Amino acid sequence: MTVIQHKPVNPIAHLSAEDIEILGKELDAIRDRVLAERGESDAAYIRKVIKTQRTLEMSSRAVLLFSLFPPAWVVGTAGLAVAKILENMEIGHNILHGQYDFMRDPKIHSTTWEWDHVSPAEQWKHSHNQLHHTYTNVLGKDNDLGYGIMRVDEDQKWYPMHLGQPLWNFLNACFFEYGIAAYDLELGRNLRKGRHKTPEFRARLRGVGRKIRRQVLKDYVIHPLLSGPSFLSTLAATFTANLIRNLWSHSVIMCGHFPNGVETFSKTSIEGETRGEWYLRQMLGSANISGSRLMHVMTGNLSFQIEHHLFPDLPSKRYQEIAPQVRALFDRYGLSYTTGPLPKQVASAWWKVIRLSLPNRGAARPTTDERPARALATSGV
């Protein structure tokens, strides 16, 4: 992809500023309809998922106490992996977005929730909810575009270290939760700028350290020790479960913004952005994954990434419900709704990582914001 401003054919050129504002109002109306209905069924749903997850996690861990017995290892590992995926995707991610804050249940609230992840909820909420969701796909602002270790857009400058990015991406996938923790700390930037000695950074670092210690102690010390003679096989099981969870969430998240068809935006394009323009950027900057109901639950409904980015704080099961209405808006406004099955989207994202590990071919494209045009304002005003 290339920032929308530099494309030979601007996909939103046909929309006037007025169109974009009306589009925004139509999206607001969809949101209002969900808010009016939001209530008991959403509360019952998240409580059910939480109960299922906790039951699955504890029973899987119990089975793993006998992990020397191969069938127990297989069943326990699979169960624990699924439990961890549910916890991170459908429960943790969504609760930390404040999707269930309306319940006023202090046990299920974005300000009190802590998740099964090495990045403390507080730090993740900042980098994810405040930065990524606000500056979605804006080059130089949204660090999710390559996580600071990769180049995922032609308009990002190429450095020799990008030659290794297929490998970096694979390692990041395997240890994704640590990648996210480092990302939430802005480790690279803070080290480069010598800010690693500030009290604020050190406090955050200590927070991550504490969280890692607890997670490692649980999965790699206490649980294996409790397994007695099954110590080593349980250790292998918890490691495998974490690996599966990491690979899965990495794949799902890559599908959100990297596949073909997703647009990016230049920094200057969002100056003075209106609500309608913000919505439009979310629509064009995200991609869905098609699949079964089970698939949607296991991705935490991030398979409805477009709907999630439009309305990050609506309960996730509502995304599926409103998807047809959102899609109808895409059609009516002549925009392309990017979606596809998981293997196709993962392959598309990986191909981009591999392709952009090399410098751009042909004439160098403009790599700075030399065109004054604001993407969304070029369209008709």
Place this chain on the structure above:
Amino acid sequence: MTTTVPHPPAKTSVRDRLLRLAETVTTPLLPADYLDLVAPLRAGAALRGRIVAVDRETRDAATLTIQPGRDWRGHLPGQYVRLGVDVDGVRQWRAYSVTSAPDRPDGLISVTVKAIPDGRVSNHLVHRTRVGTIVQLDQATGDFVLPDPVPARVLFLTAGSGITPVMGMLRSGVPSRADVVVVHSAPTPDDVVFGGQLRALAAQGGIRLVERHTDRDGLLGVDELADLVPDHLDRQTWACGPVGMLDAVQEHWAAAGVADRLHTERFRPTVIAPGEGGTVTFTRAGLTVAADGGTPILDAGEAAGALMPSGCRMGICYGCVLPLRQGAVRDLRDGTLTTALPGDGVLIQTCVSAAAGTCDIDL
């Protein structure tokens, strides 16, 4: 010479150690989060109750019988309990008088709820509560209680659902220990909550009951008390009912110079002049909302999605108190202005305080 430093007594019991071990397994959750799935009423859990029966009292009142969690410490007759109920998926807290006698052999307690027009929680509890529902509880509290020993002559002056704390007292055996008069107002005979039981108690001679049916006879005036209960000013009186009635009663007793013989319980705050309003910032939640001078900070915060602690919503239970870091708030009941300078942490009741200018709340 040797000195011995006394060993500090071992503070960590085996139970504590096991608990800490369990925490290392359940992190980032607590062992309680798992135990709650199977035993929500166990000792050591957050206090909850299970509704075991819902009995209709009148067309708009019902008694909920609740099995409280193991840590329930009991109540005194006349006290209230805060109940956290999920209505349309949203946790709402309200205070209700306990209407059961203390120390029931089955350990159950009851509250009696009257559905008020547009009352989200009361209507839900009266009309839509299902047996088996888990509710959140707080320990019983409140000063509307009888002293020990019970005074020889007692007057209960109640109206509407104001009978509920008094019923708790009547059921705890007060009629056998004192000369009791109950003066109760309700629109019609059928609207008298506990009508049947009150009349039966009167028929047995336990109490003298004066019912006032206001649809037919109009509101009871304090000047009528002299005829109905000639010695009312000599009695220790407990009054509970609507704001207008309590105001009149307080004035009457004060004018007679015996205000100390009157004990009142208010169910609703008296709202007087709203102030100017302002911007409220919930500092830790990072939320800022504009609130007018008639909106309690509690309501403004909830509307903005802040996780506000709350309770009776009428300024009596102190379940909603939060520190005011700076700014000014006005008490909706009497107009009192409370101000805080930067660095202060003045505790304010958010349910009866409205913004009076910019204010920062520590939440």
